[in-house]
Amino acid sequence: MxxxxxxxxxxxxxxxxxxxxxxxxxxxxxxxxxxxxxxxxxxxxxxxxxxxxxxxxxxxxxxxxxxxxxxxxxxxxxxxxxxxxxxxxxxxxxxxxxxxxxxxxxxxxxxxxxxxxxxxxxxxxxxxxxxxxxxxxxxxxxxxxxxxxxxxxxxxxxxxxxxxxxxxxRLIKSEYEIKMIKDAAKVSIKAHKLAMKKSKPGMYEYELDAEIKYIFNKNNMHMAYMSIVGGGKNACTLHYVKNNCKLKDNDLVLIDAAAENQGYASDITRTFPVNGKFNEEQSLIYDVVLKAQEKAIKFIKPGVTWNEVHKETVNEISRGLIELNLIKDSFENVIKKELYKDFFMHKTGHWLGLDVHDVGEYENVCFQPGMVITVEPGIYIDSANKNVSEKWRGIGVRIEDDVLITNKGNEVITLDLAKKRNEVESLCNK
Ligand SMILES: [Mn+2]
The missing domain is CATH 3.40.350.10 (Creatinase/prolidase N-terminal domain)
Known part of the structure; x- marks a missing residue:
């Protein structure tokens, strides 16, 4: 060093x-x-x-x-x-x-x-x-x-x-630290791509986990945290790490896994179809999450706070849930009564660095160049949720990227890992 x-x-x-x-x-x-x-x-x-x-x-x-x-x-x-x-x-x-x-x-x-x-x-x-x-x-x-x-x-x-x-x-990262995180992200991206390529119905979650660990180890890195490989409704368990179920045809699989490099973590989530093709309901949910994530990223620049980013994300997720009739209430009520929390119950992101959930205050802090964060909205539909029609139940989607705050706004460190539906499908079918 x-x-x-x-x-x-x-x-x-x-x-x-x-x-x-x-x-x-x-x-x-x-x-x-x-x-x-x-x-x-x-x-x-x-x-x-x-x-x-x-x-x-x-x-x-x-x-x-x-x-x-x-x-x-x-x-x-x-x-x-x-x-x-x-x-x-x-x-x-x-x-x-x-x-x-x-x-x-x-x-x-x-x-x-x-x-x-x-x-x-x-x-x-x-x-x-x-x-x-x-x-x-x-x-x-x-x-x-x-x-x-x-x-x-x-x-x-x-x-x-x-x-x-x-x-x-530790909140403001140096050039050296940014390079460490970027190198970790590069290897994580490779690992996610391999998992997408290898996935097929009948495989076990731990088999995809193994492909990911292989790429980390082959690049002299290791897991920044326990990998989450959740097929079908397992994607709705936020910290699912058992990774021991069979991946089913017509299900999605959510992978939250990333490498640590010289102590510095990256943190990436992608959700993709086990068989390489999103079905209609999966597509609709996926596009709401993606739109919210992209909107949040666009919003991030120096001077903005976590609360503002979270509000922006919550608004977009809520609009999507109402449009799909997953919540049957007015936008005002969904926000005021926090009805969206049945589907999106965690925060939009966190600081990233030597600790994957890195140190730093969340209240009363404005983003500044050199800060590194994750942006990771999700929608998780409980498989036992009787308030929504059956076709939606058990779908869980999260999309997570790592973002560096810059003078001009921000830079998505994990940009090279596709997240548009058709691009994800083509990675799966490579
Ligand atoms: Mn994260």
Whole structure:
């Protein structure tokens, strides 16, 4: 990872920290699938953002000294045991150079050294819940210091969540971050195209999931989140991840799956006919969702808020539902009584970045160039909905693209994955 990129982030962080303050961060713990079998390691997103290192058992301390970030890492060199089982890692000296730390000390010394760094500071920024040992240490010190005992250091009085700063920093993506997301999107698009091509009645949902994972892995990426492959009415279960049913002729299949690249997520949903041809009802629902999605995207530019985009999307979905007689009420009532929520019950989109549902406020934030979001309206008709005629029941459609806010308006990152009905059909029949 680019050292200048890391430096810029650290300078931005300290510029938002008040004078006489210090931040302490911990890497994510290893996570186990069963007994001693590890899940793939995933670094804590804030830690990755500020240090660039994807390793467990690290603590990082950041404070400013004459407006320059002082960034100290606690890390152990590879032990003899680790060398045998996991192989040798870069040593602390190499890590110091590679990631631009001011100092690197042994992990085992962090308690004593942290006490000397924090002494005399007024505020401490921490992210609790990442490393319980570090949390306990800080709790103990806070308690000791409030009891005013005979120590030769003073512990900061104000404990503030680091998240209050990082969520602001991470909201605006750098050129590097945008490239990471775009590369993840490219691979995700390939995966969706392959799934469309491979789909046929009688296959199982997990078989399409496997085609998708194959493309991710083949490109040295992995899932940004558990893939959703929902055939027929399974598309109406918003977080359906069982993916174990047979795909039926004349059903749609909804695939919400995307790759993560160097920690950066993409997030794409397409809905297509299992047999390659939309039927009449599916077409009508699909076109309402597509129209709403395209309208929302057109509306997105700097200065606009999430609430405005959502309202625009809800209006379009509601009009469509009324026109198809799926809701038998006036437009005013559908909006006022939120009747559309029987069919479109989630928000229009979310921030996208190191976390697939990335950090950042949703209220009182206007879009700015460099922000990356998803736009993903849907219509889901419950298979048990007795208020609509039978032909509609169990249809679920969502269309999701990733969008970068630009000076001029926006850029759809996932534009290369077709979504017009005839284009989707032709991808299915390739
Ligand atoms: Mn999404």
């Amino acid at each position: 680019d050292l200048n990129e890391l430096k810029t982030r650290r300078i931005a962080l300290i510029s938002m920290m008040p004078n006489n303050s210090i931040a302490i961060l911990s890497s994510a713990n290893k996570n186990y699938r069963t007994r001693d079998v590890e899940n793939p390691y995933r670094q804590n997103s804030d830690f990755l953002y500020l240090t660039g290192i994807s390793e467990p058992n690290l603590i990082c301390v950041i404070f400013k000294e004459e407006n320059i970030p002082n960034i100290i890492l606690f890390r152990n060199n590879t032990s003899a045991h680790e060398k045998v089982w996991e192989g040798e890692r870069s040593d602390n000296k190499q890590v110091k150079e590679l990631y631009g730390f001011t100092q690197v000390h042994n992990y085992d010394d962090y308690e004593d050294r942290i006490l000397s760094f924090v002494s005399g500071q007024d505020s401490l920024f921490i992210e609790s819940g990442v490393n319980s040992e570090l949390d306990d240490f800080i709790k103990k010190q806070t308690k000791n210091s409030s009891q005013n005992n005979r120590r030769n250091y003073s512990f900061p009085k104000n404990i503030i969540t680091l998240h209050s700063i990082t969520q602001k920093l």
